[in-house]
Amino acid sequence: MQSQRLSLYRSFAEELVQKGRAYFCFCSRERLESLKSQTEDSGFSGYDRHCRDLPAEELERLLASGAPYVIRQKMPLTGSTTFTDAVFGSITVENNELEDQVLLKSDGFPTYNFANVIDDHTMAITHVVRGSEYLSSVPKYNLLYEAFGWEIPTYVHLPLIVGQDGRKLSKRHGSTSFDDLVAEGYLPEAIVNYIAMLGWCPADNREIFSLPELCRNFDISGISKSPSVFDYDKLSWFNAEYLRAMQPADFLELIRPRLDLAFGEMEYDGPLLAELLQPRLTKLNQIGEMVGFLTVRQTYDPALFSNKKSKSTPESAMSVLPKAIEILSHLSDWNRASIHDALMKLAERLDLKTGQVMWPVRIAASGQAVTPGGAIEILVILGKAESLERLGIGLDLLTNPGP
């Protein structure tokens, strides 16, 4: 199989030699090297076409001697080559800018560029779609197609996607693979959607597209020529949009593995957690840290009980907490409605603002200034026993601030 391929490339390369569009080159690596160092200051670059016009006898002799050789493409010395790209339009290059590139290496393998043309043709490729970094090699390709008498494919060069620094994304340079992005917690659908919007824009400016919709709406005319910067913020927005658009049940199924991981042996209220997480999540891998406080009691600074907007202070908290504990401990039904009513009633009875009781309760229950969900939801998830313990701990913290 492999050797069949190799002889295929070889025969095509030799066909070109027959046609006078390629030639054998016996130059040594050393000569090529010294050529390179010489040309650095002279301005001229590339191979000097030394073997391009070897005398027939010389060629015969070298071939017969079994000297290693490569086959090079014989570029026209004059004129220019023009091609049309579906997005970049008409591009012209002077032929004398083109180097007599190697087609077949001395080990018998074709170079990438040569194999590319042969493969595309033998596979009857009609449209070549690739990144615009290949724009400058099109003339070489076309000269090959032309030499063979083959039909030139339609070229569609896409603008590059670059990093924050404006440079092409590459393996060495901040590239992230699709799989990496998925591992980071982005949904495949969101990634596809976002990337499609880089360098392409539909006539109506719409942004959210499923893959089938993309296929239906895509049009080459919407492709832009300038490179675009990969923006994680925007990707996150797309991801969040997809997350929020999901059916609650589907969302729960999606995050369940991560919840299982976060909660371990502990039981948890999946539907409620899903409800809290769905509008707050931008990336799947945030789940762990978002729910961590529910499984592990946090140590926190009692200063957290202070909050201006909620009109909560350590003092007010100290007076509210005992009453909240009291009233909650007598609750027989532990659910959103019952807890809500109990706490609201407490606020009313004490003539306090809602926030003045909710804030300290939430802080004591979570140990965090910011939580997904409010005091009520957190209490529900924690369960009565754990909730009351945490509230008690919070009260202790206020009573004995420590050193």
Added chain:
RNA sequence: GGCCCUAUGGUCAAGCGGUCAAGACGUCGCCCUCUCAAGGCGGAAACAGGAGUUCGAUUCUCCUUAGGGUCACCA
């Protein structure tokens, strides 16, 4: 360095001779509100510079500038 490409807010990006120069992300403010989100409303923010062509240039041409790509017996 040669050649090629590109150039509208911080980012993506409409525009294709006449617009108060869209929209989205982000950002800022307000509302909603038991924190944070989500949601609603509003604000700031751009045609790289210079010559032309034209009655009129973001739009067409040229130059400059700036960025990028590419220059292997790599793929």
